[in-house]
Amino acid sequence: MRQLLLAIIASLLLGSLCAADIVVVVNPDSGVESLSQDDAINIFMGRYKQLPSGITALPVDLQQARAAFYQKLVGKTLAEINSYWARLVFSGQGSPPRQLTSAEEVIDAVSNNRGAIGYLDRQYVDDRVRVVLAFTP
Amino acid sequence: MLRLHPCQRLRPVLCAPLLAMLATVAEAQPQPLDQRFSWAGFGTLGVVYNDTDDMQFVRDLNQPSGPAGEWSTEPDTLLGLQARYRFTHKLDATVQLVSRYTYTSSYAPQVTWANLKYSPNAGMDLRLGRMGWDIYMLSDSRNVGYSYLWVRPPLEYFGLQQISHIDGADAVFRGELAGGLAWLKVYAGLADEELPSLGSRNYDLKGSEVYGAHINYQTRHWWFRVGYANATLDQELDSLEPLLTGLNATGLPSAAAAADELGLEGAEIRQWTAGVVYERGAFLSQLMFDHSTSDSLTFPDHQSWYFLLSYRVGEFTPYVSIAQTDASRDTVDTGLAGFAPQLDAAAQAAAEASLTDQRSVAMGVRYDFMPKLALKLQIDQLDAKNGRSMLVRNPEPDWDGKATIFSATLDFVF
Numbered sequence: 360m361r362q363l364l365l366a367i368i369a370s371l372l373l374g375s376l377c378a379a380d381i382v383v384v385v386n387p388d389s390g391v392e393s394l395s396q397d398d399a400i401n402i403f404m405g406r407y408k409q410l411p412s413g414i415t416a417l418p419v420d421l422q423q424a425r426a427a428f429y430q431k432l433v434g435k436t437l438a439e440i441n442s443y444w445a446r447l448v449f450s451g452q453g454s455p456p457r458q459l460t461s462a463e464e465v466i467d468a469v470s471n472n473r474g475a476i477g478y479l480d481r482q483y484v485d486d487r488v489r490v491v492l493a494f495t496p
Numbered sequence: 497m498l499r500l501h502p503c504q505r506l507r508p509v510l511c512a513p514l515l516a517m518l519a520t521v522a523e524a525q526p527q528p529l530d531q532r533f534s535w536a537g538f539g540t541l542g543v544v545y546n547d548t549d550d551m552q553f554v555r556d557l558n559q560p561s562g563p564a565g566e567w568s569t570e571p572d573t574l575l576g577l578q579a580r581y582r583f584t585h586k587l588d589a590t591v592q593l594v595s596r597y598t599y600t601s602s603y604a605p606q607v608t609w610a611n612l613k614y615s616p617n618a619g620m621d622l623r624l625g626r627m628g629w630d631i632y633m634l635s636d637s638r639n640v641g642y643s644y645l646w647v648r649p650p651l652e653y654f655g656l657q658q659i660s661h662i663d664g665a666d667a668v669f670r671g672e673l674a675g676g677l678a679w680l681k682v683y684a685g686l687a688d689e690e691l692p693s694l695g696s697r698n699y700d701l702k703g704s705e706v707y708g709a710h711i712n713y714q715t716r717h718w719w720f721r722v723g724y725a726n727a728t729l730d731q732e733l734d735s736l737e738p739l740l741t742g743l744n745a746t747g748l749p750s751a752a753a754a755a756d757e758l759g760l761e762g763a764e765i766r767q768w769t770a771g772v773v774y775e776r777g778a779f780l781s782q783l784m785f786d787h788s789t790s791d792s793l794t795f796p797d798h799q800s801w802y803f804l805l806s807y808r809v810g811e812f813t814p815y816v817s818i819a820q821t822d823a824s825r826d827t828v829d830t831g832l833a834g835f836a837p838q839l840d841a842a843a844q845a846a847a848e849a850s851l852t853d854q855r856s857v858a859m860g861v862r863y864d865f866m867p868k869l870a871l872k873l874q875i876d877q878l879d880a881k882n883g884r885s886m887l888v889r890n891p892e893p894d895w896d897g898k899a900t901i902f903s904a905t906l907d908f909v910f
Binding site: 396415416433435436437439441443445448450 | 630675868870909
């Protein structure tokens with residue numbers, strides 16, 4: 360019993376250490392200082408593609424962080440996110456964010472486009488982008 | 497990473513090539529954002545077993561026939577392809593083709609979409625061309641099995657919707673409101689489809705005028721919608737013509753009035769709908785209502801609703817769903833009972849023919865075992881009062897109205 364308890368505590372600790380500290384970033388010239396989770400849901404789920412400053416939002420996904428990001432954003436698995444987008448795409452309501460394959464690509468896309476918005480692990484953030492939303496790990 | 501799943505171990509010969517193909521499309525590289533042309537597809541491979549010989553099971557009223565006391569792949573198997581061309585960030589064109597078993601008694605592909613979409617800003621979308629009829633929540637994606645939990649949308653609710661697309665225009669206006677998102681959609685157009693009709697030429701919906709609107713409000717966990725839709729049928733049902741001619745030929749005002757009440761030509765159908773969806777993490781629930789009135793006894797007034805409840809456990813999502821429709825009974829007074837009882841009886845029979853009081857309870861599970869590929873198993877218990885239903889094909893006079901439907905599907909998108 361005690362061993363089991365230790366094992367659980369150890370795995371929880373390990374889990375939180377390994378869990379990605381994902382942050383949402385925008386272009387420093389976007390006019391956005393911070394973003395609510397509801398705004399982020401509207402933008403990344405294709406419901407309302409506009410930043411609070413009024414410019415059109417251009418969301419991008421980071422392929423390897425998608426599962427963790429959408430779990431934190433809306434509590435859904437990738438299968439559920441794919442299923443959700445299937446409905447929107449095939450009823451003509453839009454297309455999912457473009458999928459990028461590295462944190463560097465996310466920073467490039469966001470720093471080169473005023474309306475772009477992406478997410479990545481906090482450790483890759485630099486002054487070319489601005490953090491507007493963080494999820495408590 | 498690709499895991500070996502049970503199907504691969506059990507039936508390598510049958511499944512391996514298919515899965516290899518699907519895996520290839522599922523793992524396809526993402527498309528760059530600045531691409532002008534893009535395409536995507538969806539499909540379902542399905543088998544259905546209907547345990548009664550007394551009626552043919554169909555997915556919706558567009559299908560002319562279905563399995564009775566046997567297995568069939570016809571009701572649910574389909575393939576859809578969509579191509580999109582982006583002219584600018586604000587203007588794009590979409591075409592969608594769907595091949596499924598419909599009123600042509602074949603899988604001949606139909607153009608279900610062909611429209612231009614103009615989005616001047618995040619708060620507005622305007623479309624012109626052919627588009628899905630968005631009468632209920634989820635109704636314009638009802639062929640996309642991968643996008644929902646059931647094997648097929650509940651018959652008693654979605655099955656009564658006879659028009660799947662319109663040629664016309666729609667507009668969406670949206671904005672943030674009190675921490676949520678509110679939007680209004682309005683649309684108008686003409687139908688262009690046919691409905692199989694027992695023992696006569698297909699009923700032609702072509703030229704029927706459709707318009708409607710709905711308002712929506714969505715928050716993180718809730719989505720509410722209220723809508724109204726109106727359809728005015730343009731043509732008469734062939735199999736009704738002899739009866740209508742007979743009634744009018746009597747010269748009796750009451751018989752002519754009865755003919756008018758029974759006929760479909762010019763009849764207006766009005767549908768009020770309301771729906772609510774609640775989603776929180778692994779929990780999902782949907783409840784929808786429809787109150788429908790019409791000018792024709794051949795498409796009787798009715799109320800329909802359904803309720804869906806599900807909870808995801810890992811890659812499995814078990815669900816239960818109840819759907820019901822009840823028709824309002826209206827007798828037709830021909831004034832002929834005394835001297836032309838046969839004609840009167842035919843009129844009464846016509847008024848009764850479409851009355852449907854039916855309920856289905858469905859239980860099933862969706863298994864998301866690979867990216868963009870899901871396996872679903874479902875059992876439906878169907879109960880049609882008095883064995884009378886316009887939601888099934890060719891019900892025998894002695895059918896007790898009960899049936900058990902077993903379904904299995906593989907749903908995918910690419």
